[in-house]
Amino acid sequence: MPLFDSLYNFARWLTHDREEAQDLVQETYSKALKGFGSFQPGTNFRAWMFRILRNTFLTSRAGLKSGATVSLDSEEGEPLQPATEETPESLLLQRSSQQMVQEAIEELPPLFREVVLLCDVEEMSYQEISETMAIPIGTVMSRLARARGALRQSLAKKLQGS
Amino acid sequence: MACDTWRDKINAYSDAELSAEGMRAMAAHLRTCASCSSDLLSRLQLKRAIKTAGSRFVPDLAFKQKIQSEIQSQKVPASHRKWLPWLEVAAAAAIIVLLFVLLSARSSLQQRQAFAELADLHVATLASANPVDVISTDRHTVKPWFQGKIPFAFNIPELSNTPFTLEGGRLAYLDQSPGAQLIFKSGNHRISAFIFQDRTEHPFPAKDTRSKRLTFNLESWSGGGLRYFLIGDADPSDIHKLSELLRSASQS
Numbered sequence: 001m002p003l004f005d006s007l008y009n010f011a012r013w014l015t016h017d018r019e020e021a022q023d024l025v026q027e028t029y030s031k032a033l034k035g036f037g038s039f040q041p042g043t044n045f046r047a048w049m050f051r052i053l054r055n056t057f058l059t060s061r062a063g064l065k066s067g068a069t070v071s072l073d074s075e076e077g078e079p080l081q082p083a084t085e086e087t088p089e090s091l092l093l094q095r096s097s098q099q100m101v102q103e104a105i106e107e108l109p110p111l112f113r114e115v116v117l118l119c120d121v122e123e124m125s126y127q128e129i130s131e132t133m134a135i136p137i138g139t140v141m142s143r144l145a146r147a148r149g150a151l152r153q154s155l156a157k158k159l160q161g162s
Numbered sequence: 163m164a165c166d167t168w169r170d171k172i173n174a175y176s177d178a179e180l181s182a183e184g185m186r187a188m189a190a191h192l193r194t195c196a197s198c199s200s201d202l203l204s205r206l207q208l209k210r211a212i213k214t215a216g217s218r219f220v221p222d223l224a225f226k227q228k229i230q231s232e233i234q235s236q237k238v239p240a241s242h243r244k245w246l247p248w249l250e251v252a253a254a255a256a257i258i259v260l261l262f263v264l265l266s267a268r269s270s271l272q273q274r275q276a277f278a279e280l281a282d283l284h285v286a287t288l289a290s291a292n293p294v295d296v297i298s299t300d301r302h303t304v305k306p307w308f309q310g311k312i313p314f315a316f317n318i319p320e321l322s323n324t325p326f327t328l329e330g331g332r333l334a335y336l337d338q339s340p341g342a343q344l345i346f347k348s349g350n351h352r353i354s355a356f357i358f359q360d361r362t363e364h365p366f367p368a369k370d371t372r373s374k375r376l377t378f379n380l381e382s383w384s385g386g387g388l389r390y391f392l393i394g395d396a397d398p399s400d401i402h403k404l405s406e407l408l409r410s411a412s413q414s
Contacts, residue, residue, distance in 0.1 A: 101215035
């Protein structure tokens with residue numbers, strides 16, 4: 001089924017639980033079929049499906065508990081972090097195991113985690129992410145920059161600790 | 163560390179989200195700035211690491227089949243049935259069209275992923291202090307260097323009286339398959355020629371393709387059991403001239 005694996009992967013990251021992710025995906029397909037009349041041809045189907053999944057999660061008990069809608073301290077004006085700091089990036093990533101990167105993604109605030117997953121795993125455009133998360137494109141860009149900076153710092157700390 | 167002027171744009175460049183003019187301006191800057199090239203490479207490496215680590219969860223087959231059968235078994239309430247047949251046909255047709263579009267989108271996504279990997283490899287070459295493993299402008303030196311290192315052989319064209327110069331080569335990997343990367347110079351531009359064994363499960367279609375990602379132009383074709391990719395910021399017509407030279411060489 002189209003998008004199924006991507007939706008499931010994203011649902012697992014949102015819920016941190018296999019059974020809740022399965023329920024979430026099931027509910028998403030059910031709502032998509034019932035609400036298919038509201039889908040406007042020519043618009044982005046993938047963003048529409050991911051928006052249904054995300055909104056279903058946010059209004060669920062698990063979603064409300066996760067604090068996924070809690071806004072970040074500041075969405076604007078933070079200086080962008082350079083990619084190369086004390087630890088050379090290539091060295092950082094060579095030494096980071098996949099598990100380390102997964103842990104670093106897990107530890108991100110939910111709004112950062114979502115935007116990074118949608119951009120780098122699902123390869124959505126900024127416009128698609130904006131539609132999925134119902135946020136302006138400028139907010140997509142600033143969250144991505146901050147999320148990636150947070151990931152680099154997290155990986156650098158994990159390497160120092162290991 | 164990226165230059166102050168360009169730092170706030172490099173993230174969007176790595177996501178191919180600048181305007182066409184912005185992408186061209188950034189590409190021109192990258193050709194002259196090692197620190198920005200290095201910064202970009204770092205960001206692309208992080209993106210790839212996130213992509214790999216983030217693609218973590220796979221649904222159970224049983225769960226997938228359960229959802230599929232539930233969707234297929236959804237019934238319409240009896241009270242609507244007398245005027246429903248045409249609605250059911252229209253809905254089935256819409257779903258078929260939708261599935262076709264989405265499956266095409268998935269294939270396109272796989273193609274974009276492969277293209278992204280090749281673009282990363284090309285950028286890594288441009289940014290590296292040691293861009294090639296074998297440095298030579300002589301094809302009779304570069305070609306034999308690959309023997310024993312990759313499971314196929316290929317021909318390099320004679321380049322005298324052409325606008326291209328061979329700079330050397332290195333090993334490359336795509337979808338965990340070993341292949342060759344040849345670096346050619348054309349004026350102030352570098353073009354990478356990637357050569358891999360052709361595979362049926364390859365994300366690129368069998369027919370020739372030409373496309374564009376970031377500011378790079380790509381041309382791809384199959385011949386003699388090999389898959390060729392040319393990628394660089396040279397003009398598409400220059401890239402095509404090089405592809406014709408490589409195609410002729412592969413047939414000799």
